[in-house]
Amino acid sequence: MAVAIQCRGLRKTYEGKVEAVRGLDLTINMGECFGLLGPNGAGKTTTIEILEGLLEPTSGQVEVLGKTWQSDERELRERLGISLQETRLSEKLTVRETLQLFSSFYRHPTPVETVLDELSLQEKKDALVGKLSGGQKQRLAVATALVANPRILFLDEPTTGLDPQSRRQLWDIIRQFQKRNGTVLLTTHYMDEAERLCDRIAIIDHGQIIAEGTPAELIERLTGHHVVEFAIANSNGGDGYNWDKLPGVQAVCADDGVFSLQVREPHETIPALLAELQRRRAQLVHLTTRQASLEDVFVQLTGRHLRED
Amino acid sequence: MATVEQPPVAAEPQRAAITNGRWIGYARLLQMRMLELWREPEVIFWVFVFPLLLALGLGIAFRSKPADITPLAIIDGPKAQEVLNLLQHSPDHANFQPEILSAAAALDGFRLGKYALVVSMDDSGGLQFRYDPARPESVLARSQVDDAIEIAAGRKNPIGTQSKASSEPGARYIDFLIPGLLGMNLMNSGMWGIGFALVEMRQRKLLKRFVATPMRRSDFLLALASSRLVLMIIEVGLLLVFGVLVFHVRVEGNLLSILLIGALGAVSFGGVGLLTASRAQKIESVSGLINVVMMPMWIFSGVFFSYERFPKMLLPAIRALPLTALNDAMRAVILQGAPLGAQLGRIAVLAIWGGVSFVLALRWFRWS
Numbered sequence: 178m179a180v181a182i183q184c185r186g187l188r189k190t191y192e193g194k195v196e197a198v199r200g201l202d203l204t205i206n207m208g209e210c211f212g213l214l215g216p217n218g219a220g221k222t223t224t225i226e227i228l229e230g231l232l233e234p235t236s237g238q239v240e241v242l243g244k245t246w247q248s249d250e251r252e253l254r255e256r257l258g259i260s261l262q263e264t265r266l267s268e269k270l271t272v273r274e275t276l277q278l279f280s281s282f283y284r285h286p287t288p289v290e291t292v293l294d295e296l297s298l299q300e301k302k303d304a305l306v307g308k309l310s311g312g313q314k315q316r317l318a319v320a321t322a323l324v325a326n327p328r329i330l331f332l333d334e335p336t337t338g339l340d341p342q343s344r345r346q347l348w349d350i351i352r353q354f355q356k357r358n359g360t361v362l363l364t365t366h367y368m369d370e371a372e373r374l375c376d377r378i379a380i381i382d383h384g385q386i387i388a389e390g391t392p393a394e395l396i397e398r399l400t401g402h403h404v405v406e407f408a409i410a411n412s413n414g415g416d417g418y419n420w421d422k423l424p425g426v427q428a429v430c431a432d433d434g435v436f437s438l439q440v441r442e443p444h445e446t447i448p449a450l451l452a453e454l455q456r457r458r459a460q461l462v463h464l465t466t467r468q469a470s471l472e473d474v475f476v477q478l479t480g481r482h483l484r485e486d
Numbered sequence: 487m488a489t490v491e492q493p494p495v496a497a498e499p500q501r502a503a504i505t506n507g508r509w510i511g512y513a514r515l516l517q518m519r520m521l522e523l524w525r526e527p528e529v530i531f532w533v534f535v536f537p538l539l540l541a542l543g544l545g546i547a548f549r550s551k552p553a554d555i556t557p558l559a560i561i562d563g564p565k566a567q568e569v570l571n572l573l574q575h576s577p578d579h580a581n582f583q584p585e586i587l588s589a590a591a592a593l594d595g596f597r598l599g600k601y602a603l604v605v606s607m608d609d610s611g612g613l614q615f616r617y618d619p620a621r622p623e624s625v626l627a628r629s630q631v632d633d634a635i636e637i638a639a640g641r642k643n644p645i646g647t648q649s650k651a652s653s654e655p656g657a658r659y660i661d662f663l664i665p666g667l668l669g670m671n672l673m674n675s676g677m678w679g680i681g682f683a684l685v686e687m688r689q690r691k692l693l694k695r696f697v698a699t700p701m702r703r704s705d706f707l708l709a710l711a712s713s714r715l716v717l718m719i720i721e722v723g724l725l726l727v728f729g730v731l732v733f734h735v736r737v738e739g740n741l742l743s744i745l746l747i748g749a750l751g752a753v754s755f756g757g758v759g760l761l762t763a764s765r766a767q768k769i770e771s772v773s774g775l776i777n778v779v780m781m782p783m784w785i786f787s788g789v790f791f792s793y794e795r796f797p798k799m800l801l802p803a804i805r806a807l808p809l810t811a812l813n814d815a816m817r818a819v820i821l822q823g824a825p826l827g828a829q830l831g832r833i834a835v836l837a838i839w840g841g842v843s844f845v846l847a848l849r850w851f852r853w854s
Contacts, residue, residue, distance in 0.1 A: 231854065254698070254700035259699075261695055261698065263691060264691045264692060264695045265692065266692065267518070267692065269526060270521060274521065278514045278515065278518050279699060280506075281506060281510045281515075282511050282700050283506060284505065285503040285504065285505055285506070286504060287501055287503060287504075325699065326501060326503050357501070
């Protein structure tokens with residue numbers, strides 16, 4: 178498969194002190210949607226901006242579409258669509274004017290009208306950017322990247338702070354782009370986003386990749402398939418017991434009085450769990466079972482939640 | 487041998503694409519910059535309306551007006567009415583506004599500056615003038631009133647003299663002021679229109695977003711400079727037309743020379759603005775910087791009064807300031823019709839400031 182983006186041994190040190198990226202290797206294939214997943218401050222934005230040629234790495238090699246930023250910057254810029262985190266576009270221009278401006282920078286852009294249609298911005302095309310809602314502004318930001326008619330789309334936290342409906346709209350836009358053979362690299366700290374949208378993901382923490390693969394692989398490799406969560410009235414009662422002795426339990430995690438058991442087969446574990454609780458005369462106040470998610474993978478890998486807020 | 491069709495490897499997400507010419511990016515940047523300015527009411531006010539208001543206010547305050555009417559106090563006494571009659575029948579009677587008052591009221595009014603002169607009668611029947619040598623209008627009133635009374639009483643002057651009033655356009659305060667305001671306005675809008683605008687775009691991460699596209703950075707700077715030139719023509723035109731229509735300012739030089747000097751001034755201050763904005767990350771910090779750069783020129787560069795009033799040793803430094811060069815050049819061309827060739831020195835000062843700032847700015851400029 179053709180390689181879209183490749184980097185080796187990427188490091189970035191700010192002001193000689195903060196190490197934002199500490200030795201990162203990535204290979205992103207043509208036509209795939211790749212997600213960089215990690216908590217705030219993990220080094221996602223630094224990584225993507227180095228790949229976009231906006232930051233100089235302290236060391237390491239980057240190749241995009243088989244070219245390097247040092248020798249082919251202009252050529253690369255023509256073929257990439259980039260949406261930065263939190264760009265505030267000029268508020269006194271309309272949606273259409275903004276797209277006309279960005280399209281004028283490219284040799285062979287997509288017609289503005291096409292992009293307006295695809296991003297459902299036709300109704301708002303004559304509205305000033307300052308009057309748009311958060312979701313519309315974010316769609317416009319993605320539109321300024323798509324008007325380039327790019328081969329690779331870079332999106333840095335495209336859905337942060339958006340309502341669920343706007344997020345879904347953006348996901349659809351990204352999928353459409355991918356269907357036209359586009360390659361996507363996005364960063365996110367939303368697990369569900371990475372799970373639904375990305376073909377492959379890399380989980381980044383403290384400037385390093387701690388796991389990489391398809392969402393399903395990661396979940397399978399690092400957790401059981403299911404999670405059983407429960408809480409008991411007197412939570413102290415649960416502390417003394419090694420819950421991983423129950424059948425089928427692969428890992429246990431206690432957080433704020435809630436126990437999460439990662440299990441292969443819930444029907445093996447749950448009867449044993451209930452029996453044990455009865456034996457200890459503990460009162461069960463909460464019991465759920467669900468499919469394991471990337472959030473569980475992250476907790477498993479780091480002992481922390483993705484969004485500590 | 488059967489040939490197998492290779493599936494296209496990673497075809498481009500090609501769609502009906504259009505093809506852009508070389509200069510379309512520049513044209514759009516300029517168009518959008520002008521649209522943004524036009525939609526910003528504050529810009530319209532500060533760039534176009536404010537200088538006109540300033541010219542109007544100062545022009546009225548310092549207009550050339552007929553000599554003041556001098557208020558006089560005559561202390562009530564036996565001959566007070568006679569003195570009043572003499573004054574009212576003198577040839578200069580229109581310049582005086584005499585009143586008869588008690589001694590206390592007259593002296594009180596004099597002390598408070600209400601009257602320029604107090605006329606009283608001494609015991610011998612002669613007149614006594616009380617005036618203040620430190621007040622020019624008081625000194626003037628003393629000699630005017632003295633003359634008026636003596637002439638009205640029948641004094642004949644041995645030599646006949648005549649006076650003719652002369653306040654020609656070209657030598658009035660407003661004539662001095664308008665070219666200075668032009669210069670100051672070009673400085674203000676160059677510094678704010680380039681410096682402030684750039685830092686605001688940097689703070690919004692818009693500059694970074696632009697350099698993430700294939701936009702030519704030179705096109706961006708060129709569009710910014712072009713927008714300044716377009717505004718310059720409007721700024722200069724408005725203020726000149728205003729001066730001509732309202733204050734009958736006489737423009738001696740030709741319009742092309744005025745516009746060329748205006749363009750040089752706009753570009754020069756654009757360069758200084760670019761340098762000021764080359765690093766600042768926040769609009770608050772660039773606002774401070776812009777004021778620090780402009781403050782000395784407001785004071786020293788002869789906008790509102792001639793810089794010749796400063797000590798002689800300062801003059802060479804003052805003349806090396808870009809606004810001084812711009813103001814002097816504007817005055818020479820507007821008021822005296824001086825050809826461009828006669829002010830190469832001033833043109834050089836402007837060019838050096840603009841050129842050096844521009845080169846340094848390009849070296850230090852941060853797009854993110």
